[in-house]
Amino acid sequence: MVTxxxxxxxxxxxxxxxxxxxxxxxxxxxxxxxxxxxxxxxxSFGNIIMIVVxxxxxxxAIQFNYEPLLLVPIGTGIILGNIxxxxxxxxxxxxxxxVLNYLYFGVVKGxxxxxxFLGIGAMTDFSSLISNPRLMLLGAAAQIxxxxxxxGAMALGFEIHQAGAISIIGGADGPTAIFASSKLAPxxxxxxxxxxxxYMALVPVIQPxxxxxxxxxxxxxxxMKPPRAVSKTxxxxxxxxxxxxxxxxxxxxxxxxxxxxxxxxxxxxxxxxRLAETARTKMIDIVTILLGLTVGxxxxxxxxxxxxxxxxxxxxxASFIVATAGGLLFAKIMNLFLKDGHKINPLIGAxxxxxxxxxxxxxxxxxxxxxxxxHLLMHAMAPNVSGVIGSxxxxxxxxSFLM
Amino acid sequence: MFYxxxxxxxxxxxxITAVGYSVVFSALILLIFVFKFMPKVLNMxxxxxxxxxxxxxxxxxxxxxxxxxxxxxxxxxxLGLYFSDLHDDExxxxxxxxxxxxxxxxxxxxxxxxxxxxxxx
Numbered sequence: 001m002v003t004x005x006x007x008x009x010x011x012x013x014x015x016x017x018x019x020x021x022x023x024x025x026x027x028x029x030x031x032x033x034x035x036x037x038x039x040x041x042x043x044s045f046g047n048i049i050m051i052v053v054x055x056x057x058x059x060x061a062i063q064f065n066y067e068p069l070l071l072v073p074i075g076t077g078i079i080l081g082n083i084x085x086x087x088x089x090x091x092x093x094x095x096x097x098x099v100l101n102y103l104y105f106g107v108v109k110g111x112x113x114x115x116x117f118l119g120i121g122a123m124t125d126f127s128s129l130i131s132n133p134r135l136m137l138l139g140a141a142a143q144i145x146x147x148x149x150x151x152g153a154m155a156l157g158f159e160i161h162q163a164g165a166i167s168i169i170g171g172a173d174g175p176t177a178i179f180a181s182s183k184l185a186p187x188x189x190x191x192x193x194x195x196x197x198x199y200m201a202l203v204p205v206i207q208p209x210x211x212x213x214x215x216x217x218x219x220x221x222x223x224m225k226p227p228r229a230v231s232k233t234x235x236x237x238x239x240x241x242x243x244x245x246x247x248x249x250x251x252x253x254x255x256x257x258x259x260x261x262x263x264x265x266x267x268x269x270x271x272x273x274r275l276a277e278t279a280r281t282k283m284i285d286i287v288t289i290l291l292g293l294t295v296g297x298x299x300x301x302x303x304x305x306x307x308x309x310x311x312x313x314x315x316x317x318a319s320f321i322v323a324t325a326g327g328l329l330f331a332k333i334m335n336l337f338l339k340d341g342h343k344i345n346p347l348i349g350a351x352x353x354x355x356x357x358x359x360x361x362x363x364x365x366x367x368x369x370x371x372x373x374x375h376l377l378m379h380a381m382a383p384n385v386s387g388v389i390g391s392x393x394x395x396x397x398x399x400s401f402l403m
Numbered sequence: 404m405f406y407x408x409x410x411x412x413x414x415x416x417x418x419i420t421a422v423g424y425s426v427v428f429s430a431l432i433l434l435i436f437v438f439k440f441m442p443k444v445l446n447m448x449x450x451x452x453x454x455x456x457x458x459x460x461x462x463x464x465x466x467x468x469x470x471x472x473x474x475x476x477x478x479x480x481x482l483g484l485y486f487s488d489l490h491d492d493e494x495x496x497x498x499x500x501x502x503x504x505x506x507x508x509x510x511x512x513x514x515x516x517x518x519x520x521x522x523x524x
Binding site for chain 2: 398
């Protein structure tokens with residue numbers, strides 16, 4: 001400490017025994033060194049911008065309740081990651097051996113996303129999907145956001161692996177985007193994760209104008225039949241059959257889909273309630289905290305504020321718009337082939353982007369605006385959860401093509 | 404910019420896009436087929452078992468019966484209220500159970516940590 005205070009040139013004895021001019025100059029030198037170690041001395045304009053962004057995320061979460069469980073940890077992480085420091089003391093997230101670096105390991109190696117999927121599986125009720133399986137098509141249609149973004153990223157000059165990683169933002173699924181980028185373009189994890197989670201939080205802002213633009217007033221009033229009752233056997237068979245079928249088609253999605261269906265099996269089998277309870281509450285909460293904080297902290301201004309990050313944000317916004325429009329338009333196309341009385345409300349197509357359950361909630365909200373007795377939430381949950389499966393399959397395909 | 408676009412092997416990109424998108428669709432279509440026919444298969448087994456037991460009743464109207472969402476919500480609320488009130492109906496037998504504790508030196512008050520009784524001042 002003394003060496004630190006005196007700038008390494010004066011010994012402890014000099015400070016303790018010295019007097020007069022010697023000790024005051026050593027103290028001044030020490031204070032100067034101390035100042036050089038503080039954040040105030042090392043701050044850059046980029047750090048200030050990122051700290052403001054972090055504060056804005058926290059503001060959005062608290063003031064407008066936009067995905068608070070994600071934006072508060074991410075916003076705090078952004079602030080932590082942009083506190084300036086002198087390198088070499090194992091403090092920063094990119095410094096080997098630092099605490100944040102150890103926690104970030106789960107992001108870089110893709111450990112956290114499958115654990116999040118386990119929790120999502122354990123909390124998701126697939127009944128609406130099982131009762132009306134054709135709505136799964138909407139989840140598939142919305143994946144046009146993934147492939148559209150892939151083409152867009154290539155056109156903007158990204159390298160093919162980076163383009164593959166960026167494209168998963170279009171799946172509107174944060175864990176899948178992080179998982180894919182950890183394998184394809186680890187250098188872009190921070191930007192991709194922040195873009196994916198920011199737009200997921202902004203689903204209530206992004207989707208309604210597109211719905212208004214593409215869906216007519218008459219179409220919004222369509223009432224759908226309530227989903228039929230689903231037997232327990234069907235609910236148990238769904239994760240087992242779903243796991244086997246989808247993983248045989250796309251084995252690279254195994255960590256994600258395997259955990260999603262495993263979590264759902266824990267929930268539905270009826271004999272592992274304790275495990276399901278842990279997966280959907282404490283475990284997913286712990287992993288969300290670690291994931292949000294470290295992803296936020298990975299946005300150090302020096303590595304984050306680049307031209308690529310800006311382009312990723314532009315692509316992310318475009319991908320959400322394309323994915324939403326894809327789902328809505330496909331629902332309208334489906335209606336052309338369906339008989340009266342069996343038609344679907346095209347608004348639920350917007351829930352094909354997998355931001356669970358926010359996009360389904362937006363559909364419910366928009367449906368109620370047109371007809372206060374038209375509850376679309378249960379119907380919207382079907383494309384919503386099939387969107388999760390679809391985006392994980394899409395990520396698996398990208399990985400199998402590009403790895 | 405145009406230089407960048409020319410450098411990209413676009414045929415490869417279109418192949419990845421087309422194959423990828425169709426694989427996503429085919430995976431979900433496969434699931435649709437399975438889950439469209441699964442209830443029929445399960446019902447067939449149930450029907451066979453009920454017929455064997457002589458409990459099967461032929462249904463004239465094959466149209467599926469739906470219950471409106473509001474009715475479902477009302478039933479759910481009623482069940483919820485019923486089950487949440489169940490705890491009020493107790494057995495009315497209040498018994499204080501005697502708990503037997505076996506003697507163990509580990510829990511003995513005689514052998515405390517210092518084995519010294521607190522002194523009075």
